[in-house]
Amino acid sequence: MVELRADGQRVLVTAGASGIGRAIVEALLDAGARIHVCDVDAAVLASFRQSFAGVGATRADVADEADVDRLFAEVEERLGGLDVLVNNAGIAGPTAAVEEITPADWRRCIEVDLTGQFLCARRAVPMLKQAGGGAIVNMSSAAGRLGYAYRTPYAAAKYGVIxxxxxxxxxxxxxxxxxxxxxxxxxxxxxxERVIRARAEQLGLSYEEMERRYLEKVSLRRMVTAQEVATMVLYLVSPLGRGVSGQSLGVCGNVETL
Known part of the structure; x- marks a missing residue:
């Protein structure tokens, strides 16, 4: 029987030192993968290195072409190739009315959330081809299928990822x-929590009321966990997921609207 495994696969997880990225790293390590991560936050990366001594880690901003080139040189040196790219890096961007968003904040959100995936993919694809195949998993969002008031840069980037x-x-x-x-x-x-707090401030609501409004738009009426997202990544890169491509897979409890 085919198992949910990733034995021997060489994997790069961007923004892998905390949050969803770290959950992905843990799931893939448990499934037998060899991992390299990058992160832009030096303090978070230092903490990660202490917990995962055997995992390669590079400080890199995925929106910076030179950083990405250096990252892939280190991946090649440490892993000897690549079988999987997990384009996880992203930022929330500003929460504001469109006329209040600065062009600099707009550009930064697009550069990290969309251009960063392009910069990593363009370096990963030759390595995947050399390996005879592989998988790319791009992190979008429920905001990539639903309009999101006051979060226009983020939604635009996540639609672009699709x-x-x-x-x-x-x-x-x-x-x-x-x-x-x-x-x-x-x-x-x-x-x-930061996103909900910023949206609550934008609308003049309490944090608790804003959280309640968020959850009543989810069919399951609950948040999902980083581990649930990581399990979907594992499925897609495992032998079980080899027939799945070109899909946008929600791990959201069915967000009905934003």
């Missing part, structure tokens, strides 16, 4: 490379 994913799936399928997007919803943790 188009990028579907296009790459068509381009890379003949090379035995699957490409899929995962669309998390409201994921437990400090990041969503």
């Amino acid at each position: 188009g990028f994913t579907e296009s790459l799936a068509k381009e890379l399928g003949p090379f035995n490379i699957t490409v899929n997007a995962i669309l998390p919803g409201i994921v437990q943790g400090p990041r969503i």
